[in-house]
Amino acid sequence: MIELAHLQVVSAALFTIGIYGVLARRSAVLILMSIELMLNAVNINLIGFATFVDFGGAERALGQVLIIFVITIAAAELALAIAIILRLYRNRSSVNIDEIDLMKW
Amino acid sequence: MVTPSLVLFYAAAALTLGGGLGVVMTRNIVYAAFALLVAMMGVAGVFLLMFAEFLALVQVLIYGGAIVIVILFALMLTRVQDFEHLSDNRQWPIAAVVAAAIFGLLAASTVGTSVRTTTDAAGATVRTPVAFDALGESLFTQWAVPFEVASLVLLVALIGAVVLVRTSGGRD
Numbered sequence: 178m179i180e181l182a183h184l185q186v187v188s189a190a191l192f193t194i195g196i197y198g199v200l201a202r203r204s205a206v207l208i209l210m211s212i213e214l215m216l217n218a219v220n221i222n223l224i225g226f227a228t229f230v231d232f233g234g235a236e237r238a239l240g241q242v243l244i245i246f247v248i249t250i251a252a253a254e255l256a257l258a259i260a261i262i263l264r265l266y267r268n269r270s271s272v273n274i275d276e277i278d279l280m281k282w
Numbered sequence: 283m284v285t286p287s288l289v290l291f292y293a294a295a296a297l298t299l300g301g302g303l304g305v306v307m308t309r310n311i312v313y314a315a316f317a318l319l320v321a322m323m324g325v326a327g328v329f330l331l332m333f334a335e336f337l338a339l340v341q342v343l344i345y346g347g348a349i350v351i352v353i354l355f356a357l358m359l360t361r362v363q364d365f366e367h368l369s370d371n372r373q374w375p376i377a378a379v380v381a382a383a384i385f386g387l388l389a390a391s392t393v394g395t396s397v398r399t400t401t402d403a404a405g406a407t408v409r410t411p412v413a414f415d416a417l418g419e420s421l422f423t424q425w426a427v428p429f430e431v432a433s434l435v436l437l438v439a440l441i442g443a444v445v446l447v448r449t450s451g452g453r454d
Contacts, residue, residue: 178283179291179331180407182393187328189293189388191302191321200377206356210318213349214302217325221298226408230331231400233291236396238412238420240323244337247422248344252410252438254351259356260443263307265322266360275371 184225192218205272209255210262216251220244291331298324309368311357319350333411 191214198211227240266272301321305314315395322345329338370377402408 178285179288179323179409181397181399183288183295184289184328185293185392187298187388188300189392192388193385194299194302194306196384197381197434200380201372201374202306202368203370204311206353206360207305207314208409210314210353213318213345213423214305214321217322217345223329224332224337225331226397227412228334229407230397231398232310233323236397236420237410238417240414241334241337241417241424242421242425243376244334245296245340246284246428246432248340249436251335252344253436255352257439257446259352262356263359271425272360 181225181229184221184229186223188218188222189204190218191215191221203273203275205265205274207223208274209258209262212258213251223247226229246262294324294327294331296324297321297327311368311402312354315350315353318353319346322346324351332409333441336414336417348358376396 184257195211195213195215195218198214199208202211223240223244227237227244264270265277269276271277286399292317298321301317301319301324303316305321308314326338326341326345329335329341399407400410
């Protein structure tokens with residue numbers, strides 16, 4: 178049987194992979210992809226709780242509604258982030274975040 | 283007890299985590315985009331195993347159809363020299379340690395916490411699907427206002443993206 182713990186471990190592992198990608202990668206586009214991985218890890222966790230937990234007759238659909246909101250916000254975030262990356266590339270000819278140190282002292 | 287659904291779940295989880303590892307490990311950024319697609323399809327499989335057909339469909343359409351395509355467009359428009367041989371930055375060992383520590387913390391705390399799950403008469407854990415119409419009714423009655431706000435956020439974000447990348451009269 179699939180248990181809630183299975184989904185939680187997969188979710189934690191995917192989130193961790195995303196954290197590693199954000200911390201270790203150089204390309205801004207790859208960091209964006211890692212953020213998408215982290216958002217999907219959250220979705221796995223949400224669907225697990227929405228399907229397995231005993232709510233005692235209360236709203237079970239809320240978990241799936243939350244996932245729809247997460248996907249919506251992820252799409253909005255991705256559109257803006259891609260726009261910022263394109264702007265950055267046009268100004269600096271690079272999407273390497275190690276070189277974007279204008280505001281670093 | 284190994285059931286067919288558990289085997290399918292392991293397959294979906296392997297697809298998800300393998301794709302995720304592909305995103306953060308590969309040296310070629312185009313391969314990373316396709317690995318992201320594989321990971322997203324794995325998550326769609328997990329949604330299907332939780333009887334969330336609508337979410338699986340949305341996942342395939344939005345991530346497979348839109349987000350990966352947009353990322354590939356971004357890659358084409360920002361073609362740089364180290365396109366095929368990316369390197370990680372110097373702090374990657376620290377990043378690996380931090381990631382492993384966070385995984386240990388998350389896995390231990392989530393597995394160690396007991397949650398009251400729904401069980402059948404024999405005491406086995408059961409999955410309770412959310413009916414399609416129950417999801418729609420919840421989304422468009424109780425959560426109608428947040429839904430409209432989310433659509434407004436999406437609209438504003440897309441307009442903002444267009445404004446950001448617009449070249450004003452070809453001057454820049």
